[in-house]
Amino acid sequence: xxxxxxxxxxINQKLIEMGERERLKELLRAKLIECGWRDxxxxxxxxxxxxxxxxxVTVEDLVAGVTPKGRALVPDSVKKELLQRIxxxxxxxxx
Amino acid sequence: xxxxxxSLSSMDNSKMEGFxxxxxxxxxxxxxxxxxxxxxxxxxxxxxxxxxxxxESMKDFExxxxxxxxxxxxxxxxxxxxxxxxxxxxxSIAASRFAPHLEKCLGMGRNSSRIASRRIASGxxxxxxxxxxxxxxxxxxxxxxxxxxxxxxxxKSDKNPNSPRRSKSMKHxxx
Numbered sequence: 514x515x516x517x518x519x520x521x522x523x524i525n526q527k528l529i530e531m532g533e534r535e536r537l538k539e540l541l542r543a544k545l546i547e548c549g550w551r552d553x554x555x556x557x558x559x560x561x562x563x564x565x566x567x568x569x570v571t572v573e574d575l576v577a578g579v580t581p582k583g584r585a586l587v588p589d590s591v592k593k594e595l596l597q598r599i600x601x602x603x604x605x606x607x608x
Numbered sequence: 609x610x611x612x613x614x615s616l617s618s619m620d621n622s623k624m625e626g627f628x629x630x631x632x633x634x635x636x637x638x639x640x641x642x643x644x645x646x647x648x649x650x651x652x653x654x655x656x657x658x659x660x661x662x663x664e665s666m667k668d669f670e671x672x673x674x675x676x677x678x679x680x681x682x683x684x685x686x687x688x689x690x691x692x693x694x695x696x697x698x699x700s701i702a703a704s705r706f707a708p709h710l711e712k713c714l715g716m717g718r719n720s721s722r723i724a725s726r727r728i729a730s731g732x733x734x735x736x737x738x739x740x741x742x743x744x745x746x747x748x749x750x751x752x753x754x755x756x757x758x759x760x761x762x763x764k765s766d767k768n769p770n771s772p773r774r775s776k777s778m779k780h781x782x783x
Contacts, residue, residue, distance in 0.1 A: 517623065524627070541636070554643055555647065558647045579644060583643070
């Protein structure tokens with residue numbers, strides 16, 4: 514098990530150092546805007562704001578109120594595409 | 609199949625899959641958090657509900673495209689040729705000459721101190737400059753940019769153009 518977590522850490526580091534994580538982030542962001550996810554989650558935020566009040570809403574309120582649903586709302590196609598890229602990177606760099 | 613042949617890494621396919629899913633999960637979480645922060649900032653800065661303005665009010669902010677007027681509908685060269693009254697000497701000065709005149713008149717600003725120190729340097733020989741201060745201001749108004757050029761030219765010739773590194777070795781000399 515130790516070797517596995519070592520490997521994970523090493524690959525994570527490579528992911529960041531080679532800029533791939535940043536690229537993946539940008540790709541995900543673009544896809545999420547394109548498929549309307551961003552607008553959907555924004556609507557969820559509006560509900561939280563109306564519930565808690567415009568003046569009092571905190572970051573924690575938004576995060577707690579929106580993240581679980583937000584994660585479920587990500588379309589499968591987007592997930593698939595990103596997984597593909599991630600796995601390709603892993604295959605290339607797992608030695 | 610020997611244990612060493614399974615894969616070059618110590619992780620097999622299902623673990624790779626799990627790892628990839630974890631990475632994806634992190635990325636999605638980052639995206640959610642990022643959006644929450646953006647929304648929160650928009651709420652606190654007051655621009656979150658800006659898109660919900662009614663049509664009529666939106667018309668107030670449409671881009672203006674008339675001649676002589678900027679996109680907000682304001683006239684932009686109104687103040688070009690106005691005259692201002694100097695609070696110090698109570699003269700009427702053109703708007704574009706106002707700032708340099710104030711510099712001389714109030715005795716502040718970069719050029720004023722340069723001119724003053726020059727006068728002091730040359731004033732040791734002649735005392736004429738003191739009484740003619742008022743007139744000198746007028747002269748300096750027109751020669752304002754010229755005076756700056758003169759000083760700039762003087763500065764440049766002090767530096768040796770051939771060896772820009774001289775100043776660095778001078779630094780070590782002082783140590």
